[in-house]
Amino acid sequence: MEQICDDLEAEHAALDCEVERLSEEQWDTPTPAEGWSVRDQVSHLWFFDLKALLALNHPDEFVADAVALMSEGGGGTEASVRPGREITGEAMMTQWRDDRASLLAAARAKDPSARIPWYGPAMGARSFLTARLMETWAHGQDVADALHVDREATHRLRHVAHIGVRARPFSYANRGMTMPEVEIHVALEAPDGGTWAWGDRAAIDSVRGPALDFCLVVTQRRHVADTALDIDGHSAREWMSIAQAFAGPPSNGRTPGQFTGR
Numbered sequence: 001m002e003q004i005c006d007d008l009e010a011e012h013a014a015l016d017c018e019v020e021r022l023s024e025e026q027w028d029t030p031t032p033a034e035g036w037s038v039r040d041q042v043s044h045l046w047f048f049d050l051k052a053l054l055a056l057n058h059p060d061e062f063v064a065d066a067v068a069l070m071s072e073g074g075g076g077t078e079a080s081v082r083p084g085r086e087i088t089g090e091a092m093m094t095q096w097r098d099d100r101a102s103l104l105a106a107a108r109a110k111d112p113s114a115r116i117p118w119y120g121p122a123m124g125a126r127s128f129l130t131a132r133l134m135e136t137w138a139h140g141q142d143v144a145d146a147l148h149v150d151r152e153a154t155h156r157l158r159h160v161a162h163i164g165v166r167a168r169p170f171s172y173a174n175r176g177m178t179m180p181e182v183e184i185h186v187a188l189e190a191p192d193g194g195t196w197a198w199g200d201r202a203a204i205d206s207v208r209g210p211a212l213d214f215c216l217v218v219t220q221r222r223h224v225a226d227t228a229l230d231i232d233g234h235s236a237r238e239w240m241s242i243a244q245a246f247a248g249p250p251s252n253g254r255t256p257g258q259f260t261g262r
């Protein structure tokens with residue numbers, strides 16, 4: 001739990017470095033997510049970190065709040081960008097830094113075995129925080145793409161990759177598809193030169209390549225055709241074409257050739 005919190009804190013800091021010198025005009029730079037600016041991306045993270053804090057400290061209040069938010073439609077998307085559009089980028093960052101510090105303090109004090117309510121099934125505390133890290137990294141990628149910033153691949157990608165692998169059944173169920181009962185071996189090149197692996201090594205179907213590329217695909221920040229992933233087998237190729245590590249309705253992600261740089 002401490003390691004996950006440390007890594008989430010580091011992911012927050014990495015995004016800070018991307019935006020800390022932006023002018024108010026630059027906060028409105030469009031990102032690859034249609035209709036969303038850099039300001040909107042950060043506002044979205046701030047908004048749901050506050051919801052995460054509510055879920056940790058006051059789960060019953062969160063459940064009632066979630067029902068109200070989901071009744072608005074759009075999964076809270078519009079509600080999440082509204083706060084950032086009402087204040088300056090600098091003010092938003094100041095408030096988000098304070099609020100995410102409160103989130104991490106609450107998380108560090110939480111029993112790792114506790115179940116935390118969220119938008120869908122409740123999650124274990126460790127998985128809950130890992131999902132916040134994945135969201136921070138993915139939206140940070142949108143910001144980096146918009147600002148043409150190169151981001152360093154770090155060990156924190158393992159959290160994102162793990163969610164991506166575990167979300168294979170969700171990727172199918174979310175589209176009303178039946179997942180084939182085929183084992184897929186995933187072997188990824190870690191930033192430090194090691195290997196991260198999931199699944200049976202003897203599986204016929206496999207996904208191999210840079211961990212960064214896999215994370216970009218499962219968070220739909222790159223089209224699989226624009227990566228160096230080596231995908232063998234029909235089931236593996238099908239999965240990578242629909243992979244979705246984040247909650248929400250099915251999304252098609254990026255088109256081939258869109259934002260292929262780092």
